Amino acid sequence: MRQQASVLHLDLDAFFAAVEQRDKPSLRGKPVVVGGTGGRGVVSTASYEARVYGVHSAMSTREARARCPHAAYLGGRFHAYRAASAQVMAALREVSPLVEPLSLDEAFLDLAAGPQAEGRDLSVAGVAELAERLRARVHEVTGGLTASVGVATSKFMAKVASDLDKPDGLVVVAPGTERELLRPMAATVIPGVGPATADRLRRAGIHTVADLEAVSLEELVRLLGRAMGAGLHALARAQDDRPVVAEREAKSVSVEGTYETDLTDRALMEGLLTRQARQVAERLRKHGLSGRTVSIKVRRHDFTTLSRSSTLASPTDAATTIARTARGLLADLDTSGGIRLLGVGVSGLADWIQEDLFADLERAEQAEQESADEEVAQVPAELLSRRTTWSPGSDVEHDEWGRGWVWGAGRGVVTVRFETAETPAGPVRSFAIDDPRLRPWLPPELPDQPTDDPLLPGDHGENRSPGGVPGS
Template identity: 50%
Template sequence: MSRRRVPRPVQPAGEVPDDTGCTVLHVDMDAFFASVELLRHPHLRGRPVIVGGGRRGVVLSATYEARRAGVHAAMPMGRARRLCPQAVVLPPHHEDYARVSAGVMAVFRSTTERVEPLSLDEAFLDVAAARRRLGGPTAIARLLRDRIADEQGITCSVGVAATKFVAKLASAAAKPDGLLVVPRARTVEFLHELPVAALWGVGERTEETLLRLGLRTVADIAHTPVETLRRALGEATGRSLHELSWGRDPRPVHAEREERSVGAEQTFARDVDDPRLVHREILRLAERTAGRMRAAGLAGRTVVLKVRFADFTTLTRSRTLPEPTDVTRVVHATAHGLYEALGLQRARIRLVGVRVEGLVPASAQHRQLVLGERPQGWREADEAVDRVSARFGRGAVRPASLLPPPGAEGGDPWAAAAPR
């Protein structure tokens, strides 16, 4: 997807778009993390808000008021603060994002069985089979927008088109809080006005090559012989860009793409060499990761530890468990064991991460009974903590070792900078 904003076409007032054959929808939440945070802080609506970590962290999301100042996701926090010094910076609450995402996906699945999630906040839908029940694609898109606003309290933008590629471009052009239909007969007209960077597969280097060839718009690519594109860009890229420039995208909407992993990682506010601080962070991340799995109804078999050193060298270690788990204690014990096995001695560490792979639905998990095991155990304790956190906020209950040291002011002095 383009790094630039797709121009928003002007549709004549009162025009009813022809959505015949346009059964592919791309639905994308607007500034998702920031929008969910505003549910906690409604008094901040209309103000620039940034969701992210400390100065060595990155921006996870920003409201459109902050984006107008040049702030965008993945930007270093220090630069974001300089561009928009009046912005309110909020820490992320990933459990809230997982909960709202689950609600949004439930709306999608109640509309059509053919839902292809791309991330927590966006998905492709094929609504061909829902037309008789819910109306045409445009009517379905409006219904989705209304339900998400009513049930989740956030806004989304929807692109309606004949193909996935064009639907995603249309949703980007509709942002924020908009709906754009690209009629099948006007697909080429819509595409040919866009810059070359709007095409999938055009990164910075490919864009530089295209500009050197004098190709600035999608129309320029469309009218360039495919052999010329292949020689300049390679066989696969050249042919793909030529096909996309004419709106040809045969890929269907795949129902339910399986999530591959759930995890969290943090960059320390400064490089650390104290194993106690790393152990605390591993516990914090294991707690967060297991909580996300439970919120998403998932369990996993493989625990992965990631360690990045001060010189940016990165190590990963993993261990596969006998059976899937979503229990914080098990995830933490495994990650802690992986760290101890590294045998690090006062190494300066910049980042640490924990994730779980090999995911399966938690409902399909078979729990092995152990002789003498108590009927109520660690999983039940986790569920109790989840209920308290849902009511009183994350951090209302936490392991004692994660409490700030006595006399510490302003929270945890070891708090890391860039939660993801």
């Protein structure tokens, strides 16, 4: 265990929604929900203004609309989220070479690593001052995003600390005070204590970390099994010596989503895998790559993680092939207890694709499926330029009015609010959906490598109109 509080955990506040509010002045201070906007949609992120009404991640969009009908319901703009994430990760690397991204909006860094740490004051006051400067730097480079930060002697405690003063807070856990801080907390604060494990602990009379700390290792192993029992026994005593590990070059392309509420609907899981497969395929095509091995990652309600893979006869970059294989792999898994995480990946990368007689048919099938499944999968930006489908919240540009974003669409009309992050709240105008003066706006691409890039928190993006505006 470390003797100093030198592990920092940074978590961007309501990340997807905050980026939308940053880029859309008319939505600042108002409830915003990012995710699926159709009848079968799922909330990815809700702004804090929407959370007041009980809207949260992994809730169905239908329920979210019932709780907060006046919110703006937007599909995801992952290019904007990736750009903001890259700015944050670069700011973190100014402080330490050891940065461990957990997702687009979350990372650990080691304050005691690298030449930057020479002579650094790692006292509680010193790391608090450093963390405040880092939060200010994140706010500066992202154009106003806020972050909650925890600093402690371990990754576990730093993560706990960052959750204590949300949003836009900072908590430093002084060395030696970890167990005192943990004891009153519910046992579910410990990673691995999901609903099923928590229920098993409750039946044994264990409700808090203090209760858990009082149980012997042997009893916990008997209750939960050797791996889980030993892990909880250590974490209940704040024992966590895992190092911060800098990101490694990945040899696969993958997308995954983590959900605050367990998913139990099998059709929804298949829909999410389908959308993730399309994102993977899009990124493969972007880099001129294909892959032979399709895999899925599933983290169950009790935090057990399962992986399944299937190797194809030849490399592919076809979304339908990847999605079909992923759904088949899911069919072999027991998901009845609920799922916390889903992911799709392709490995065995190659820079060629086997041309065969079915290639054109596959691409035609993919286009047809994309059109039919708009309530389940976000339409890729390049398809928007060829179709009269306008995703709510997506960036557009008009020959006369300039840049703006899609407010809503329906009945042959698309409504646009013309504003950007650099302008005041702008006017709203409506156009025919096939107006040649209106087109999607795509920013210059950031340098992007075919590496693992999990889109957290939750990675749902679906099409329909935002609530509380025309077309909803």
